[in-house]
Amino acid sequence: MSNSKLYKGSLTTIILKLLNEHDKMYGYEITQKVKALTKGELKITEGALYPALHKLEAEGLLDVEVAKVDNRLRKYYKLTETGTKETVNKLEELAEYIKTMQALMNPKLA
Amino acid sequence: MKLTKQEIQFIDNYLIKNEVKYWDVRLELLDHIVSAVEDKMTNEGVSFNEALLEVHHKFGNRIRNGYTYRFDFNKGLFIDNKGFKKFTLKKQKEIRRKHWNTYWRTFLPFVFSFRFLMEFLVLGLFTFIGYQYSIKSGLLVLISGVIISEFTKLFYGGLKKFKSKSLNIQMAVASSLLMTQIPFWIMMLFNYHYEGVESKPYYILFVIFTLLVIMSRHGLNNYISIYRTYKERFALLMS
Incomplete structure (x- = not known):
């Protein structure tokens, strides 16, 4: 991830959240979606995205579907049943983290 | 564009x-x-x-x-x-983890499957027949279960290029040669440890080799599943 080390720990949560909202996505599509949603603020690098995707696949949270698109094969990632459950946990964890950080940074708002 | x-x-x-x-x-x-x-x-x-x-x-x-x-x-x-x-290195690491997780996730359903139980029964019967001749014959029959599984893995699907050029398939077959050696190493260690003992506890070898047979046979089952998946993907790539 190019912008900040702070985002690094949330990469898997970001991927899981995106896949939870879409039926299936391929690698490049994920990078572009994140870039568009954050208006270019967050750019996921290839060197960070694929190891994270492969790790989630190895853990059984993602499933892979391969299809032929424009003279090449495309690997689509989608959530497994365990992956869907894990997404809920990860999002709750992230919300809790944001709340804690808010309390620390701006006690009046928390 | x-x-x-x-x-x-x-x-x-x-x-x-x-x-x-x-x-x-x-x-x-x-x-x-x-x-x-x-x-x-x-x-x-x-x-x-x-x-x-x-x-x-x-x-x-x-x-x-x-x-x-x-x-x-x-x-x-x-x-x-x-x-x-x-x-590639990171992918290799994750493929290893994926195969390992899949192996253990599917282990019990495979062991209790009708097909495996039948195969196991047949091997057990042949081991028993071998045992009637001598203990070593019985052990060799049991070891053959490991050897057959591992060599089937190595030669399943022949020497096709898509097999040797697939990281997933290569990772799945990586431990096969090692697995064929393990029973003989165990036998050597056993003989070394019980050298000079008149009645050696051969039941230890029977238990260890039985476990190896089960693990090796399940490994073959997983390998075939991986092989078929990547064979299909390669066919799609070539279409």
């Missing part, structure tokens, strides 16, 4: 020259690079060469070797492939 078949082939060859030799690793890189190059050419108005060089760099590969006054597109693409090497 969509890339032509020749341009896609060029990128595939460039990946091969950058030592991304496994087709199942290359397919994901190829799709990403093609998508990124198409995107850059359409939205940023850059040329094919410029776009490819930029994407090559984004994967963590260096494009310059020191200071160069005149930049060479072809040299830039082949000066360094550190990013791709890292990509």
